[in-house]
Amino acid sequence: xxxxEAMTFNIHGGYLEAIVRGYRSGLLTAADYNNLCQCxxxxxxxxxxxxxxxxxxLQNEPSPLHTTTIVEKCTLKLVDxxxxxxxxxxxxxxxxxxxxxxxxxIDNVVLIVTGTLHERDVQELLEKCHPLGMFESIASLAxxxxxxxxxxxxxxxxxxxxxxxxxxxxxxxxxxxxxIMRNTLYKAYLEDFYQFCKKLGGATAEIMCDLLAFEADxxxxxxxxxxxxxxxxxxxxxxxxxxxxxxxxxxxxELAVCEDFDQVRAVLExxxxxxxxxxxxxxxxxxxxxxxxxxxxxxxxxLAFEQQFHYAVFxxxxxxxxxxxxxxxxxxxxxxxxxxSRVHDSVVFIF
Amino acid sequence: MTTTSSWSRALTQISPYTFASIGIAISxxxxxxxxxxxxxxxxxxxxxxxxxxxxxxxxxxxxxxxxEAVAIYGVIVAIILQTKLESVPSSQINEPESLRAGYAIFxxxxxxxxxxxxxxxxxxxxxxxxxLSDAQNSSLFVKILVIEIFGxxxxxxxxxxxxxxxxxxxxxxxxx
Numbered sequence: 001x002x003x004x005e006a007m008t009f010n011i012h013g014g015y016l017e018a019i020v021r022g023y024r025s026g027l028l029t030a031a032d033y034n035n036l037c038q039c040x041x042x043x044x045x046x047x048x049x050x051x052x053x054x055x056x057x058l059q060n061e062p063s064p065l066h067t068t069t070i071v072e073k074c075t076l077k078l079v080d081x082x083x084x085x086x087x088x089x090x091x092x093x094x095x096x097x098x099x100x101x102x103x104x105x106i107d108n109v110v111l112i113v114t115g116t117l118h119e120r121d122v123q124e125l126l127e128k129c130h131p132l133g134m135f136e137s138i139a140s141l142a143x144x145x146x147x148x149x150x151x152x153x154x155x156x157x158x159x160x161x162x163x164x165x166x167x168x169x170x171x172x173x174x175x176x177x178x179x180i181m182r183n184t185l186y187k188a189y190l191e192d193f194y195q196f197c198k199k200l201g202g203a204t205a206e207i208m209c210d211l212l213a214f215e216a217d218x219x220x221x222x223x224x225x226x227x228x229x230x231x232x233x234x235x236x237x238x239x240x241x242x243x244x245x246x247x248x249x250x251x252x253x254e255l256a257v258c259e260d261f262d263q264v265r266a267v268l269e270x271x272x273x274x275x276x277x278x279x280x281x282x283x284x285x286x287x288x289x290x291x292x293x294x295x296x297x298x299x300x301x302x303l304a305f306e307q308q309f310h311y312a313v314f315x316x317x318x319x320x321x322x323x324x325x326x327x328x329x330x331x332x333x334x335x336x337x338x339x340x341s342r343v344h345d346s347v348v349f350i351f
Numbered sequence: 352m353t354t355t356s357s358w359s360r361a362l363t364q365i366s367p368y369t370f371a372s373i374g375i376a377i378s379x380x381x382x383x384x385x386x387x388x389x390x391x392x393x394x395x396x397x398x399x400x401x402x403x404x405x406x407x408x409x410x411x412x413x414x415x416x417x418x419e420a421v422a423i424y425g426v427i428v429a430i431i432l433q434t435k436l437e438s439v440p441s442s443q444i445n446e447p448e449s450l451r452a453g454y455a456i457f458x459x460x461x462x463x464x465x466x467x468x469x470x471x472x473x474x475x476x477x478x479x480x481x482x483l484s485d486a487q488n489s490s491l492f493v494k495i496l497v498i499e500i501f502g503x504x505x506x507x508x509x510x511x512x513x514x515x516x517x518x519x520x521x522x523x524x525x526x527x
Contacts, residue, residue, distance in 0.1 A: 006476045007388070010395045014479065018399025021483055025403060308480055 005202045009309040012090045017308070019088075020317050023081055024305060026053040028324055030349050036331050037343050045070065045332055053077070067332040074328055078321045079131045085314065092200060096311050098159065099193050100318055104133025105160055106189060109141060110182045113150065116142040117173055146173055147181065163188035176231075183223055183240040190216050190242045203310035209244075211312060214300060216245035217274070218293050224255045224264055225289070246271055294348045298323055302350070320350055366444060367453020368436070371520075374460025375432045378513070381464030382425020382471070389418035389475025396479035404486040411485060413496065414478025417503045421471040424510045428463040428517075432456050435520045443523045455520040459513035466509020473502040 009017075028036075032052060039045045042065040046058050049070075057073040086097050108129040115125040122142045129138065137154050144150035150173075151164050167184040190212060197208035220241045227237050238256040241248070247255065247268075254267040265281075268274040277292045297319070304316035327347045334343040393414045401408045435456055439449055481495040 006392075007472060010392045010479060014392065014395030015399040018396045018483055018486070019402060022400055022403030022486060025487055308483065 005204075005309045013093055013309070013311070016085055016088050016093065017313060020085065020313050021305065024313075024317050024320070027320060027350055028052060028327075033327070033331075033347060033349060036328075037340075037347075039331075039335050042067070042070070042332055042336055045328075045335060049328075067329065067336050070332050071325060071329045074325045075131060078318070078325065081321075082132060082318065093311060093314070095196070096200070097314060099196060100315055101132045102159060102189050102193075103186070104130040105135060105158065106133070106163075106182060106185045108133040108138060109150075109155070109160070109185075110178055112138065112141040113144070113173060114175065114178050117175070117178070144173075147177070160185065160189075163192065180232075180236070180240070183219070186219065187240060187242045190219070191244065194242075194244050197311075200311065203307050204312060207304050207307065207310055207312035208315060211300060211304065211315065213245040214297065216242035217247045217251075218297070220245065220247055220252060220255055221264060221268065221289075221293075224258055225261060228259060228261070246273065291346055291348065294323065298348050298350055323348055324350060363445065363450060367449045368444075370453040370457035371432070371436055374457035375429050375436075376460070377464040378432060378460035379425045379429040379464075382428075382467035383422045385468035385471025386418050386422035386425070387471075388468075389421065389471035389473075389478065390415055392472075392475035393418060393478035393482065397482040400482045400486040406489070407482060407485045407492075410492060411478070411482045414474065414481055414499060417474045417478065417499055418471055420503065421467045421474065421506050424506050425463060425467050428459065428510055428513055431514060432459055432517055435517055437522045439522050440525065446523050448521065448523045452520040452522050455516055459517040459520075462516065463509045463513040466513075467506045470503065470506030470509070473505060474499055477502050 032048070035048050036045060039048060043063070046061065046065055049055065049058055054074055054077060057077050058070065061069055061073070082097070082101075086094060089097055111129060112122070112125050116122065122139055125142075126139060135158050137157060141150065141154050144153055147164075147167060151161070155161055155164060163185045166188060167181050194209060194212045194216075197212065198205050200208075223237065223240050234256045238252060241252045241255070243249075251267060251271065255264065258264045258267060265278050269278055277289075277296050280292055281288055301316040301319050304310075304312040327350075330346045331343055334340055393411075397408070397411050397414070401411075435452070443449060477495065477499045481492065481499060484495060485492040
């Protein structure tokens with residue numbers, strides 16, 4: 001019932017929506033980033049962060065700080081907030097919040113499987129997993145030898161199970177297979193999330209479908225660029241694109257046959273929203289594309305806060321926080337390695 | 352008209368007291384519904400937003416008071432309307448003047464009830480946005496408060512019209 005959510009949304013969602021907007025006001029601002037960029041050591045960064053909402057999390061860290069500690073603690077804050085919201089949420093918001101973590105689950109599964117393939121220690125891999133994407137039996141992923149076992153032993157009990165239907169094969173796992181599995185899973189996940197949001201209706205559907213369509217398009221472009229020059233056939237590449245988004249279906253047909261970056265660019269420049277992204281990049285330059293896409297995403301996520309009475313603010317908040325953690329990671333890496341001149345290369349200002 | 356069974360007969364034969372009482376009940380009941388609806392919309396947002404910005408609580412109680420005022424309009428009109436109820440001898444109960452009085456009270460009740468229902472909703476939704484935006488930027492509070500005052504005035508229109516209308520409710524003189 002579009003336009004009438006305002007009347008009933010607050011029964012279940014009003015309190016949490018207000019909370020998430022409160023959390024949003026705690027995001028670092030451009031002034032904070034400017035201060036952080038001036039820092040000489042990780043101690044300085046800690047000092048600057050202690051004035052922000054990260055303060056209590058970094059307070060008791062012993063002195064030789066590492067970049068990983070900072071990132072870990074900042075992620076911990078996000079996880080705490082997420083868990084708090086999940087506790088308070090009722091249907092369908094709780095399902096919506098759970099959907100947000102499935103992406104991390106897929107990444108964690110891929111991380112563990114790839115790690116085991118290269119004979120890394122499972123415990124070490126588990127520490128690297130994103131805490132939002134953890135599930136109970138994740139450690140036993142290491143024993144699986146092929147996709148079928150992976151599914152049967154572990155993933156059948158997780159929410160990811162339905163997404164596996166398209167990629168169960170008895171082939172042994174190798175790097176190529178795993179990457180295809182990741183993208184197939186992600187495709188199924190995005191399509192499922194898209195359908196779920198559409199079912200919710202109203203402003204949630206309107207805004208979320210837009211954000212997910214952008215996500216799907218970005219993945220399509222990344223898949224295309226990463227698969228240039230590999231043995232992935234055109235049809236296989238085409239199969240990895242999600243079946244929605246601005247590029248679907250004609251853009252996908254064109255992307256599937258692209259053979260270098262400039263062809264990808266030519267395809268995307270036909271779509272006005274993406275034209276602005278590419279106008280910032282000079283020809284043949286694909287490294288800055290990630291940053292350009294992140295900037296566009298942040299812009300769109302911030303716009304989600306302009307409307308009230310919908311669920312997209314939860315998605316937008318968690319995504320913005322993740323971007324902020326990426327920024328902090330980059331800034332602290334630059335500071336730790338004395339590369340301060342490169343600090344602005346990858347930081348995406350949120351406000 | 353008196354012999355056929357039809358809507359017009361039903362509307363003239365039903366006691367005007369029935370309509371008058373339903374009108375009074377609607378005036379207060381639906382007004383309170385609107386006020387309560389508005390208060391929970393505002394209240395749930397206000398509580399959530401106050402966690403990170405406790406300074407907004409006392410200022411934003413104004414939004415709750417605006418919603419409450421809507422219920423008070425309903426109470427006032429219900430009291431005015433019930434003073435208009437007078438007893439007439441049963442022989443005169445179906446006279447046109449009695450019917451007019453009954454319908455006038457009924458209509459007053461409906462006017463004030465539904466005007467206050469939508470007014471309460473309107474104030475509640477604006478109040479919720481007001482709390483959220485005040486938490487982000489305190490200079491927005493006064494600006495949104497102005498919008499809220501205009502929303503709150505809508506309920507007053509209903510009250511004015513219904514009071515004028517209820518003054519039409521005169522019952523036949525007892526002597527007749």
